[in-house]
Amino acid sequence: MANALKILIIDDDKVDLVTIIRSISHSGIIADVESAFSAKEGIEKIKSIQYDLIFLDYMMPDSDGISFLKKLKDLGIETPVIFVTSQGDEKIASQAILGGASDYIPKTLLTPDGISQSIRNALKLSESLKQRKKTELALKINANRLAEAQELAKIGSWEINLADNEVFFSEQFYTIFEINSNCQASIGLLKSRLIKPDDVELFETNLNYVKKNNSEVQFSHILTCKNGTIKYINEYIKCLNDENNEPVKILGTIQDISEQKNIENELILAKELAEQSVRVKEEFLTNMSHEIRTPMNGIIGFARILESTNLDSDQKQSVDAIKRASKNLLVIINDILDFSKIDADKMTFEDVNFSLSKNINSVIELLSPISKEKKIKLLFEIDPKIQDFLIGDTTRLSQILINLVGNALKFTEKGYVELIITQEEETETETFIRFSVVDTGIGIAKNKIDSIFESFNQASHGTARKFGGTGLGLTITRKLIELQGGVITVKSEISKGSEFSFLLQFKKVQKGILPIAKAKKERLSANFLKDTKILLVEDNELNQLLAIKVFQKWEKEIDIADNGKVAIEKIEKNNYDIILMDIQMPEMDGNELTNYIRTNMGSKANIPIIALTAHATLAEEKRSLENGMNDYLSKPFDFNVLLEKLYNNLMNVESVQSVDLIVQEEISEKLINFAYLNEFADGDPDFIGKMVSLFLHNAPLALQSILESNAMDDIKVLKAEVHKIKSSIGLLGIKKASQSIEIIENEIQIDPLGQKRKEEVEQLYEICQLAIRELETIHGFSRLESTCSSELD
């Protein structure tokens, strides 16, 4: 059952009142009717009770209907009101309806039917009004929300109704384009808001495109504001279709992206600044390295010259100290250079053929003076499974090992430091080698292990003071390992020792291609310089003086040019056989000068030129070779290397020969002569085969032992091992090796700890390695090895 309608009847005429009440009750409408006899009383009632409908006598003594409606409106009351009019009031009443009344009913029509009709109409109307208001409110809220969102996002929108070309702009549209909000939206205004003709054209093209292709498009442009600033605008245009896929509307949004754009610009600026400062830093480092290397070249060079004069022991000590200090300084400079290269992602690695054992030996040899001084054992062990000839960056490997082993020695006071090299995995073409450096040193606390790899960090600041160093070594080492795809791990225990270990991958030198075997040359005599004319182009006086001294040692005078201009004059006047040229010179640098000589000096254009430079980088080397120089020497240079390079270039020796060629040469020399062994064998080839296998089986170990004892200066073991292998070498007729052994044995007698012994052992090692290769490659005995040796065992 429907709720009873609450109806209020305001009428001063009791007859009318009763008529209305009666009609309502007869109309079938269930209603709860109240009455008031004056407008005032009615208002009071309305204020306290919410009515569904009000009947109002249009003409009340204290108020007319219009005023009453106004009062209700002021009170915010929306209850529908039906006027009850007398004859002749209809005109006014109908006006009142326009003013908000729901209906009017003439007193003559106050019948149950009339009343019922009227009530129903009024309620219907009121309901629809309420609905409309609700919808309007919702719409308004949505519109407000949209406007707010647009304002926040700085997005404006517009649309064109294609049916009638009606145009709509959102509020933000006006704001973004700084158009007065009173301006009527129109297609013309839509276009003219763009100031630049190009942009107008762009907009038109896009608009037409969207319309024509029924699609959407996005573009951006800039806009100069009234105050002169620039806005960046993103526009988006889209065509809206009806259900038949026919275009109905074109929608557009515009977004002011100035803020993002400004941030973007700032970021770009910041990035450029950062890049520039990195460049400045790099340049600074490169220049510094040059600036430091040039005088260092002088210091080390003169110390060497001084060393070769007659010195008493005090003086010799001082010269040694100078050499040591300057070498340390060089290490530091190199560290800093490496660090900056790694920092700038400019570290590159070479792939060169090298002998692992030789590399390890040179590392051990380099560091053995430190171990001897500290009375610590320096041991090493190479897994015999590892193929000795590998491809990789031997220089960087040495650097890593020198750093780790050097560190271990630095932080070990007693006991030993051991370098253990094992093969973890092997494929046809590659080998994975683990390098472990174990020491019995001070160890590293667990919580410090991670930080030792950070730049400028040692386990404690006190450590730095006690042990010295830049604090970059381990950072560089780790980076060098990581850049080659390895990982370094550390195990350590305080006061027990540490183990640094890393795994690197190397390519194996394929059989038949052997590395450039630099069988140590006899120390080159400087005689070949006798009839040559040499020009040095160098602006630094110290370096000039040093060069003069060096050549004096070789009893050779050289010409010197301070700069490019003088050099060109001298070259024109004289017939030089070779030019040594500094790269970094004021005015005309070495590269420019070379270029000039190569292109403008006719018959003299092809004089060999050796570049001298303090920029110790591979890139620099490449650049000077690309620039037409014949060779390259990095300062501070080894005098013997200089002599070698002079020899190579003057004698037109191809210093970089193809690998195969060298192998052939080495082999064509034939180290081995089976004649002697054959005397014993009486021509029995089986026996010779067995002996060769035996040698191949035993020699590597023996040679290893020889190298080790040599590096450790363990003369007793060295002597025994050399003696032991001597007979085998004699049997195989490796004359060169026999001669070498003779020299070694002689040296052991007269100067057991001398340099000559050391070098000679290395030479013996190299000869034997070549002999082993010769046995393996030429006679193909390697495959017999296992079977024969087991027979012999």
Next chain:
Amino acid sequence: MKILIAEDDEMMLKTMEFKLIREGYEVISCADGQDALVKIVSEKPDLILSDIEMPFASGLDIVNRVKIELKLNIPIIILSSVGLEKTVLQAFELGADDFITKPFSPNELIVRIKRLLIKH
């Protein structure tokens, strides 16, 4: 005829062994001095070929043991090499019978062995 060879270079040892066997001798091979000292007593060789420098016991030790301590009448040929002339003289003083310097011709070795075996 039994010949004992004491030589620490395996290849040299095998080579001499090969040659001597071809010549019809019975060979006792010893890879170091200590081994030789034991086998001299147990195997009673007719002749000893001994390297000078060996681990554990040297050629001099062998000569001393055989000639002075055990007073055995076994001829000993010292295998010497260049630079060890002084040691060879010491060996002679202790009673060594002959010496030959490496690298030696195998035929010379055989001749020296035969000569000594005839003498004894």
